[in-house]
Amino acid sequence: MTYLPGLSGVTRINAYDFGGIIAIINIISAKINAEENKTSNASIASNDSPVKIFISHSSKDKSVVESFINLILRLGCGLQPTDVLCSSIEATGIKTGKDIRDYLQKQLLFCDYVFFMISDNYLNSSICLNEMGGAWVLDKEVKPFLFPESDFADMGWLYEISKGAKLDNDEALDELRDELLDKYKLIDRPKTSDWTAQKKSFFKSLNSL
Template identity: 35%
Template sequence: MQKNQDIFISHSGQDKQIIDDFIDLILVGGMSVPIDKIFSSSSDGTKIKSGTDWRDSILSALQNAKINFLFISSNYKESEVCMNEMGAGWVTSAKVIPLIIEPINYKTVGVIQEPIQIEKLLDEKSLDRIKDLLQETFEIPNSLIKSDRWTAKKKEFVLKTKAFLKANPFKKPLDRQEFDDLIEENNELETTLTKIIEEKNELEKLVEDLKNAKDKSDVKEIVKKYSNTTEYDEFEILTQKVCDSLSDFHPIIIGIIFKTFSNKDITIKALAYSEEVDEALANDYINEELEAVFNKTQKMQKIEMLLDKLSLFLSKDLSSEFHEQYENEYDAPFSISNKIFWKDVLDLNLYFS
């Protein structure tokens, strides 16, 4: 390996075609960077020599490089070697330039950098900034970088890489929130499946016992035996689920959700809570008219579903025992469209101003 390799290119071997074109068209073709100043583990003329310990070669190249390019793609994120190179790159004296390749974006890149320090590989302005940095770092004279030639090579690289990516698309990466949501959804599905299996087993036992029943008295006893949940138990489970689904919202946002769901003409004065409102707007929980948006996010869809379930339960012909127990527990009106019900029964604090 040459000792004067000043440019280190950290990349996934699966992205070799993109790296080859970047070296040929941008670095060598557009900027006249000598090929022996470039280290890339997979490109001809720049890669590790046969018989050399690749770990020592990479370490030496990282330590000696003046500029460290990180070509962050979906393949890069899945490579342990690449992620190690990324971590090592931050502690060297080299200038680190992360280059993201869609569908990787500022949200999913995962490097400890501000977005303004990350360049997009297929953005011509980003490539121009890279040119300026390389020219300054290596003191490349203008005579070696002709404007027309640079522009032509830059456009050729962008068009060629876009065509390659269209023919060989990356898988879309998940950001942390999407991943957490999927894990939560999977856990809920597993819990639901376990419950369904348990209920199926209970029903099979119920059917078998009913087959052996001799008269109505036996049937009544069997039904009582398998009915472990009372109406009030079901009510408490529903109200707790509603409370849990809304408990992490600020009271002003809960107030907006209450207004929208109850369809009441309530004036929301949220000037004092601009930060909370902006956050909810950004997450598509509410709209500009300060109304809840139930159809854009899984979180809000779940809230609407739980509120609908509770509303349907309250409209049922419930037993006198249930109403007696409710009245002993609460003074709140028995209505999901009542603010006191939300405060006392659902244990939620809500503001309108």
């Protein structure tokens, strides 16, 4: 109700706006269907075990995203593969036999966080921009992470709403870990020394990639 009126009378809009408009149409349709069949959706959510974190990313950035998931989220924070959805990685991807579009839509609807892994590849992907728009429409807890070579100015309207962080920002990753450990009350949380080691490994892999 606030996003679309903001485009009225604007003579020039960016790619985010097209992605946002398309996503609004898709998500409104999904929410109408959900209202018409709440029981079915509850059953789907239970059977599919909704993920905690939805990773919105470009498949061209698979290597960096995989390193982030393995070293930061799993080894550093103690999350399990089933806690994260990243469609381009086998361990955290879409299960065999699932309708891809339907499965992604439902996981986006029920997840706790949506991480935007923003790179030039991301900004040039209509699918990524649709996921971004969908997350905003659903009022999800979003966390934009920029690749080192990306600039905050590239985030457009996104940066005006939510402050992003660079993937190589030491303090930002510490804050992320504290938030996740507190939210999920992880019992088998890695020690601080282990976290520091995994974070250093991630920065090293990030530089090489």
